[in-house]
Structure formats: structure tokens, C-alpha cells
Amino acid sequence: MAAIITGNGPCFELALKMTVVAEKSRKPIREGLFAEDANGVSLIGGRCRECAEIVFPANPFCPRCCRETTEPVALSRRGVLYSFTVQRFKPPPPYRGPDPFVPYGVGLIELPEGLRITSVLKAEPDDLRVGMEMELVVEGFFEDEDGNEILGYKFRPVEER
Amino acid sequence: MAAIITGNGPCFELALKMTVVAEKSRKPIREGLFAEDANGVSLIGGRCRECAEIVFPANPFCPRCCRETTEPVALSRRGVLYSFTVQRFKPPPPYRGPDPFVPYGVGLIELPEGLRITSVLKAEPDDLRVGMEMELVVEGFFEDEDGNEILGYKFRPVEER
Amino acid sequence: MRDVYVIGVGLHPFGRFGDKDVIEIGREAVVAALEDSGVAWKDVESAYCGTVFAGPMAGNKVLARVGLTGLPIMNLENACASGGSALRLAFQDVASGFCDIALAFGFEKMPRGFIAGNPNDWFATMGMAVNPQYFALNARRHMADYGTTEDHLVRVSVKNHRNGALNPYAMYRKVMSYEEIANSTMVNDPLRLLMLCAPNEGGAAVVVASREAAKRYTTRLIRLASVVLKSPLYGTAEVPYIAVSSQVEAPSVTRTASEAAYEAAGIGPGDLDLVELQDTDSAAEIIYSEELGLCGRGEGARLLDDGATEIGGRLPVNPSGGLLSKGEPLGASALGQVAEVVWQLRGEAGARQVSDARVGLTHVYGALGNCAVSILQC
């Protein structure tokens, strides 16, 4: 059975086939952001029943139809780097990252569904170029007060295999 | 020589005849609110050179002429109680008063110059009535962090002598 | 200038709603007004939002959940008159021909407890600058000048709570007895807890339209005859204040704003069938009744004695229950009054219906003397 790293979003019935298991030591930074099934971990968006528009994070409201017409959907794990930058200064709170501060990439990942997602990048800044293929990774961003590892998402360049 | 319990207001040359002496243990809650001369302590207002309008606290701006035309003036020590209430609950910060809270009177004092001043009252609530004569008292309101006694103003009913 | 009509009103109930998001409160009010009007969101051409505590760009955040249609959105903050300011601008957009359909909306989720004025630290530190103090000072002086009594103050609150018990959008939907009010905690003499309105949460929205546009949606044309916002003249005492001139006697801003509204509407106080006014406290209802010209100076308590201000009386005041029973979500309160007047003029006010209501007035007044008055007519 798949490991579960997320629960349902608030006020939104997550329709994916998965089992909710409370796991103390690893927690998503926000419930409902991503989920793991037999094929691996995915970000969870919402797809409109009426117009096929995709939203992220999952949310019942379709901003194109202006009605609550979306249903949860696992998003593609791969996308294309639409643009990128490097965060060179430490963001103000509530940012939580390593101390001392370590610069990191931030990019827009264009998914084939027709959505660009802002994401932290897991890459050497010099390796980044617009148009390169990227893939999702879910990993720890920091530890919270109770010692839980807080999980967020990043995208990294797809490596040749 | 008169005891001095106030300095100049910011950006305002106080024209009263008086000497400024730093006195550590007793400080006015705001500089320039009141001063003492040979006749006793008075609140300091501003009187317009052009229209005789009175402002309190002293401030160069005459709100009637809409120009900086006022000069400092010692206000009457006596006035008439225009209205009053009793503060029955502890005001939110920055209020600083006795702990536990003690209710106190608040009133509007109409001065003969043509000004109504909101003031804490020093009186038994049951003794208050609209139209009674009141007189100024300057006294300690609380102690600050450095142990200074912080002085403010109150009005109390004039006693028969 | 063209005539302007109210074609839809909507409220989110006033009260306390736990950790419900203020943006959602606003959204529900907007959606309710749109549904009431029958107007599709994409046909609304401009939007004005009034709120004080909901944070930056709150109106944009609400409307992002209704739909991003590109319309101009302005966020207003004018204390208790925020909603009235939003209505004034929506009114003007339509009156001037800038557009045919405009939205005014407001919402709030206020901190609990009395609002602490803080004009200057030293003043608040000494124990002044607390709003109900000023209300009480006005009340006491009115009592001394005109013979208004504590009994009158109790009865204003009894009336408004009785009305509010009939209003599904009110915070306190419970009849309060004379004794409950007269024995409630003294807050600032002569004002007791149940004579003071509570800051709270809620939302309200109003859709206005030109005559031609309005006729596409309804046959019950309710004209927004005027909306006026005024700031005070020098010489009036506006909350909060440290001192006020008694050399200069200026008319109060409630008087100047209402006179301007009467003149712009071509409607006088004698034409009114109901009034929703800023009953921040019991005495305020009496004082503002006078300043709005509903009676002569000093005669506000007599209106009450005559039963005129009851729902069945000659000129019902606060048939909605007023702020005393609804509470006061700053950005929403003025638009909430407009919704009540519209329901009354449509004959949709249920158990609190004022019979034959054809003309109504709304009035809000707040910090630093901002005052908004509107007049509606069917």
C-alpha cells in the first residue's frame, strides 16, 4: 500500500484513491498539496468539469467559470521550466530555511495540463535554462517546533537515465 | 523662583516666562502641557493672534484661520463642568492606572476662554453635576519604568474656602 | 445626472462567526446581492469596497472569488462611514453615466471589545480616548439640556432589541426586557452595556443601476435619490478629541450631511416613512433624530414618548433593530441599513414591516466625523 503524505484539503473531498494515515514525523506544509499513489507522488490540483481549467492548489472554485465546478486531480510530475530566478537574499518571515541562509532557485514550471506553477528549484543555478525539462520532488524544507519534518515541493532538472 | 514641571513643546517656542530645569523624579506626561508660574500651575494652550481662537494642547496651527498664528497662553485654572461620565471599565492599553482598576470620572471642562477640555476628574462620582465649578490640579498618574512620577492634569470641584 | 436605482441587496448576517474568513463573509454578501438583483457578475462595471479591518486589497480578494472580469475595484476606508462612502461612489458612477451597473459592498471582522481611540499616546495613557466616554458625555449633556432621562435611554434599547428580534440578520435576536437593560452593567454613566452597540462581523452589498438597466431586472424600481458624504466643519466635537472650541458653534456633520441629502433628493424629513440611523448608543438615537431634522432640537426623547419611532408609529426609527441589536461591522453597517430600507420599501421586511413605506433614510457617523446619509424612494 502506498505511503500517504497528505490528507484532504479543508472543505474539499479529495477523490483520489488513497488511505489517510497519520504519520507524526513527516507532515506536508499544507494539507492536500500532494499525494502519493502506486505511480509516485503528485501535486494535487483541481480540474473544472465544465471547462477543463486547472487550478493549484486544489480548490472547488473554477476562476474561469466562476463556479464551484472543479474536482481534484493529480497533476503531471513533469513540466518545462518557463522561467527562473535565484533567491539571493533571505526572505522575510514567515520564510523558514537553513541558517545561515543558502540561496535557492525559484521557477515557473509549465505543466502539460496548461498551468504554470511557482516552485522552489532543486538545482545548481548555473545549470538552469528556460525550456528545460523538470520533475517534481517532495522533500523536507525544515523541522517544526515538535520535531516534525515539514514537506514541501520542488522541481529539479530531469536527469538522463 | 517657580518650580518648573514642563519644558517646551516640540517645534514650538514656549513664550511664557519660566526657567527650564530638568527634574528627574517628576515628569509631565507630555512636554508643554502645563507650566507653573508665581500664580500657580496652568494648562498651556495656544491663542490665535488673528481670531483669538484657543487650542489645547498648544500648537502653532489655528484651525479656524488655517494658518500658524497661535501663541502660547496659560489657560484659566477654573472652568465649568459641561458634561461628565464615569469610566467603569479598564481602558485598553496604553492606559496606565492602578491595578486593580479603580473607576474614575471623565468630564468636559468649559473654560472662560471658549474651550472645552476633556479631562480626568478628581471627585466622587456622586458629587458631580453639570454646571458645577471645577479647578485644575496637576498630579501623578503613574510611575514610569525609571521610577519617575508621571504628572498629568485633572479637574476637581472647587471647594468652599 | 441620471437617476440611480437599487436593484439588489444582500447581507451576510451580522454577529460572531468564529474563525470564518472575512473574505468569505464578504463574498457571501456580494453573491447574495447579485442573486437578489438577477445581474450576472460580468455585467457589473465597477465596484467599491468599504472595510476597515480586513487588510490590504480586501475588496479585490473578495471579487477574485466571484470572478476576475477586469472591472475597476476601489477599496475605501472611512471608519463607520466606509460602506456609505462606497455607496456614494457607486451612485456617482451610475449617475454620471460612467457606467450602468455598479456594486458597493462592505464587510468586517472586528476585534472584540470596545474600540480604543488613540489620538495621542499621552491622552490614552491618562485614561481618555475611549469611545463610549464620548458617547456618554454627549448623553449626559443632552439630559442636562433637554430633560432626557435614563428611562428614555432604556426605552430606546428596548425598542431596538424588540425590532432586532424580528430580524434574521441581527446579532441579538432576542427581546430584552426593560429590567434587563436598566440593570445591565454600567459602562460609562449614564450608558449601560445593553445601551451600547457591539463591534462584530458581517457583510453587505448593494447593486445600483441606471433606470434603463434597472428595468431589465425588475419592475419594482427603488430610487437611490441621494447619497452624501461629509466631513465635519471646524467647531464641532468629533470623536476622539482632546479639546473643542466653544467660541465657534458649527452645525454637526449629521446635520450638514442630511441637509445636503434632503436637498439633492428633493425630499424633506417630513416625507420620510422610516429611518435607519447610527444608534451607536441609546442616546445617539435620540440626538441624531434631532440632527437629522426628524424633530426639533431637544425633542428627540419626545418622539420616543409619543411612540413615533416604533414600527407602528408615525416615523419608525431603526425597524431593523439598529446597531444596538445588529452590532456594527464598520464596512457593512451603512449598506446593511440600505438593505433594510430596500426590503421595507419592497414590502419584504416580514414581521418588522413598516406599513406603506415609500421613503427611507440611512445615516452613519464615525471617527473624525465622517458622516454618510442616503435617501431611498419607491
Place this chain on the structure above:
Amino acid sequence: MRDVYVIGVGLHPFGRFGDKDVIEIGREAVVAALEDSGVAWKDVESAYCGTVFAGPMAGNKVLARVGLTGLPIMNLENACASGGSALRLAFQDVASGFCDIALAFGFEKMPRGFIAGNPNDWFATMGMAVNPQYFALNARRHMADYGTTEDHLVRVSVKNHRNGALNPYAMYRKVMSYEEIANSTMVNDPLRLLMLCAPNEGGAAVVVASREAAKRYTTRLIRLASVVLKSPLYGTAEVPYIAVSSQVEAPSVTRTASEAAYEAAGIGPGDLDLVELQDTDSAAEIIYSEELGLCGRGEGARLLDDGATEIGGRLPVNPSGGLLSKGEPLGASALGQVAEVVWQLRGEAGARQVSDARVGLTHVYGALGNCAVSILQC
């Protein structure tokens, strides 16, 4: 609708002013505009204030120090478009005949450092939601799409600092060399510190009037031909965002707002003699030049290569020095642009005067996609 004219402008310098009171900053700007216009304060009939950080009722507090005349005062908060929103309303008051003379003013005393967006805690916690990130993402994509280079980004900043050195109201009145800018600290690649505008302090005010009223005060009639505020259409990427559709391609709000402003004014981009636009960063100047229709899509950098945007060029952009040299006090920045255009049209811009300037455009754009554009003409 009547024609509207700008008859007075005034600025409090933009910069950092220690613990100087923000209300005083606003007052000085208002007084400067009144003096410039020759209008007596009591003759101003309505006032609109734009500010984000100055606290509740800030416009009323400023005007209480100018004089309590009873006029309606509205406080607007529309992020970077706050001042533009205030101008739109003052414009409409006069255009609609509601009044003859109106004031728009704005002021700010902003927290130091970059503004932290915070759409949702989790997103900021992960290290996104920082404004210059979005600017950098736009810049990088523009470079990839159209061949804009880091050299272009440096040269925009060189130009604007060179202009700003001639502007007594600018924060940075110093020519910056190519090397200083090209070697300044990298903030968000490709954007360096000296390619980003600084939030700061300042005030600005504009007096507008009907033609008849304007003629009483001046013979140099400068027409405010249009003022437009727009919010975004769905499908555009507005700061801050977590994700944006690439299925729906909507025109940017800068494009929709400027097209509406051109249409309302009956003036096209080809008629412009100068432009003051939102150069939050160097790339923004290039991108907005395209969205304002000053050139074709992807041709913004070519304008720079051709020298068109220099003060002596075909279409000077940000002759004031732009936000890059003035800094950005949110509530004041749009009105500061208007002041610059007015001085240019009057021929009063001194060493940075654009010769034969007869038509100018201002543009601000901010959080959640509020955009204001105005067009002035002499």
C-alpha cells in the same frame, strides 16, 4: 461628461526622512499643490486620499491640518495604484459635474526593505511570495523570448538614474555608472540591487478643475484627458501568485487599462511625447513599454537601443528618473508621475525638460493587478 484640467500639482520629496510624521509629509504635498494652483482651500469641494501604510483615516488627519471645511474625504487603498485611484475619483467628480474643484493626494512612509508578499503562509514559508522574484521571472522570460539582455537591464537603470539626478524630488539624485549598476549586488537573477526600486516616503497632490473653474486660476490649461483604473482579467499572472493558467491567454491589465485610457482620451500611443511608467525594476520598463503600446511586442529593448526613451529621444520614458531613482511611496507614486508630466507640459521641468512636450501618459501597476493609467494633454 465635462473636460477636466489639472491646475495644481505639489510634491513632498521622495526619500527617507527619519521620524518625520507621515501626516506632515502628506500635508506639505497638499499645501504645495494648493499654492501651485492658487486655489483657496475652502474652494476645494471633494478630496480623495491614496495611502497604504499611513493608518486609518489618514487623509482626514492630513486635511484636519489644512482646515476643516466639511468637504467629503475618501481614503483609498489600492496598493501601487492608490494614488491613481484617488485621481480617477477626483477626475470623475469634476467630469460628472458633481463639483468644480477636487483634490487627489497620496503619501506614504513605508517599512524598510523589500515588501514581503504573503498570499498564504505555507507558500511564503517555503521561500516564495517575495516580490522581486516575480519581477525576475518576468525579466528572464522576456530575455528568453525576445533577446533582451542583461546589458539592456543595466542601461534602463543608467538612463533613469541619469534623469533622476536632475530631479530635485528624487530619492537618488546621483548619476550611476554602468559599472556601478552592473556590479551591484545580485538580488534575484537577472535583477541586481540598482535595477530595483526602493519603497520609501513621500507625498504628492493634484488639484483638478472644470474648464470654467480652471480658467479662473491659469491660462495654461492642461487637460486630464482620461484616467482609468482596471483590475485584471482571469488568465493573467498578478503578483503574488502560486500558479497561473496557461490555457487562457488574457491581455495584461496594463494593456487593457491603457487601451481604455487611449480610447477615452481619443489619443493613441503615437501621439505621446513622454511617458512615466511603473519601473519597479529595469525589465518592467521594457515590458510595460510594450504593454502600453509604445512599441510592438518584444520590441521594448529596441526602443532603448534606438535611444528613443532618452530625454532627447523620440519618446522619453521616465524623464523624472522613474521609480528607480525616485523610489516608490505607494500612495504618492502615481500622483508624482502626474506632477512630472504637468511640469513637462508646462515647460517647467528644468534640466530634464522634454522639448515640445504636449501629451504625456502615466502608468502604475501593483499587487493583485490593480493598474491605473492617465493621459494629460496641453
